[in-house]
Amino acid sequence: MSGPNTDYDPVEVTPLGAEQVDEAREAALVAIAAADDLDSLKVVRTAHTGDRSPLALANREIGALPPQARKDAGRRVGQARGAVNQALAARTTELEAAHEARALVEEAVDVTLPADRVARGGRHPITLMSEHIGDLFVAMGWEVAEGPVVEAEWLNFDALNLGPDHPARTMQDTFWTEPADHHVVLRTHTSPVQARTMLTREPPIYVICPGRVFRTDEYDATHSPMFHQVEGLVVDRGISMAHLKGTLDHFATQLFGEGITTRFRPSYFPFTEPSAEVDLVCFVCRGDEPAVSSCRTCKGEGWIEWGGCGVVNPRVLTACGVDSEVFTGFAFGMGIDRSFMFRHGAEDLRDIFEGDVRYSAAFGTEL
Template sequence: MSGPNSDYDPVEVAALQPEAVDAARDAALAAIRSAADLEQLKQVRADHAGDRSPLALANREIGALPPQARKEAGQRVGKARGEVSRALAERQEVLQAEHEARILVEETVDVTLPTDRLPVGARHPITTAAELIADIFVAMGWEVAEGPLIEAEWLNFDALNMGPDHPARTMQDTFWTSPGGDADIDDVHGAGTGVVLRTQTSPVQARTMLTQQPPIYIVAPGRVFRTDEYDATHSPMFHQVEGLAVDEGISMAHLKGTLDHFAAQMFGEGVTTRFRPSYFPFTEPSAEVDLLCFVCKGTGTTDGQACRTCRGEGWIEWGGCGVVNPRVLVACGIDPERYTGFAFGMGIDRTLMFRHGISDLRALFEGDVRFTSAFGSEL
């Protein structure tokens, strides 16, 4: 029995000769070093490391060798291809860094140059403030109510328990668009039938009670008009938000809780309200609403000095409120023996000034786009 034959006939494959492999490797390395940019390196990769490159073709010829010669040839070709791959990766990293540095220089934008694009618009802060307030009460289950800007004298005054001699009905406080009619017409409601620019949003409350039976929970933001001087803290046209709740068992406690929630939503957690006894003809009892200073948190001082926002008092006057006067309920056709309610009102403009530190009321009305643009689309 004969033993294994360890002899073989050598097969000459030119591409696998050491000289040929070294030459292909050196040519590839030289091409990689000479690539000036990423595009050239991409072509070098295809020529010297692609499927049709000399080293790739040599690798395919290994199978033509006798088994005993394949190991040495495979190691030789694999080593050469590895050197080419490492060189490609290193050159890629260098050229990529150079490319990014060049882009930063060539594509630099001067952000200080004027632009010819249309400026981004902005909503008026009073509009967004009114919508924010409405959203707060809608989230509590209330409804938003609206009414006309030109209002009947009876709805603006008489239905709200403001008699004919009330000082608010004089020309000093009210814009009259039409004076009251003759005595016979006046006697229909026992009061005048003139027409005014509404001095408050309270007529919206009266209109709601005349057309809707309790339970009633409404908030009424809108424009109002009074004959005030136009200065840093007054305007003949401004904005109010009023709320009305009429239901069985309504008390001052419900009013206090509602306003505390409103204050916290507008000015931040921990901001509450306090009541000071006051008088309003449409509520009884009535109170002035003070807001805990959201800057000094009621201490009256900031950084060791008197707080500028509340002037050292710790509280800021915010609006008025009270339990709905039974006479108002009767005038609007609601049984005061069964139902009670509360009402409140405060200026949207003043609330906005508090919230954003606006010192001059006139900035809200003069239409300067630089002012409104600072607020953007949301408060």
């Protein structure tokens, strides 16, 4: 301030008296403390710090004082105004906090109300299982191979050492398409994908082939004309049954848990030689006495049939153009549906194909 506004202010110094200033300060502080909400505090603020408030008026008078008196009065008024402003700020914070606290209480809702505006979706557990199995092998550096379900007879049978007069052809009840002389079938296994892989790539080959396959089985709790199979194929130098066993042990443990390993039994498949059936340690009783003797899952055997496997028959390698003198391979195959049923305790195969939304929705988007 440059000086008193002589145009309209009376030159009067009364409000600057120490008593008056203290009074005004006290009055302000009392009023601030008494304000119990933000609205009344606003009124208090105007009354005690506004242009017409005693302290504002007092402040305006300072310039009119003689220089020797200004210093004291300035300090006095300044301190008073400082104290009032500080109190105002503190009270504002207090009241705002109280206001917010009250609002939060008032705004509380019943959080137990349902929040399901859109129903939950889900992917089919067999899709998820196929992907999960694919991931287990991709993690080992394998690749996922695929092929058509309506397949050439040569690829489904002949290339796999299942010539037209092979007794094993009748082991797989095949859907044939019309006309018969077109030699087109619904693939009975995913093995033609293995053949296709060998026909189009050079070893080393490490592939896993999940997919739909078809057999003329009547539909019941354990059979279906369409089901899902996963097959694996390795063709490389120096591959033996030991690598097959290692791979299946790893696969079983990854899929079913620690301690679930495999057992081989001699078997027969045209596309492998030697061939084996692979059993899993029963994951219900784990083959342990006394649980095993009353186990319904494995019927007391301690083992559960899982699939077939073996060393790739050199005839198959030859038909697919792989030099069987240089390379050996192994292959295995098992039912994805069956593996899923084991892993998740499913009891009826039909649940997989009936499309009841309650079934898929239960599995969400990952297994």
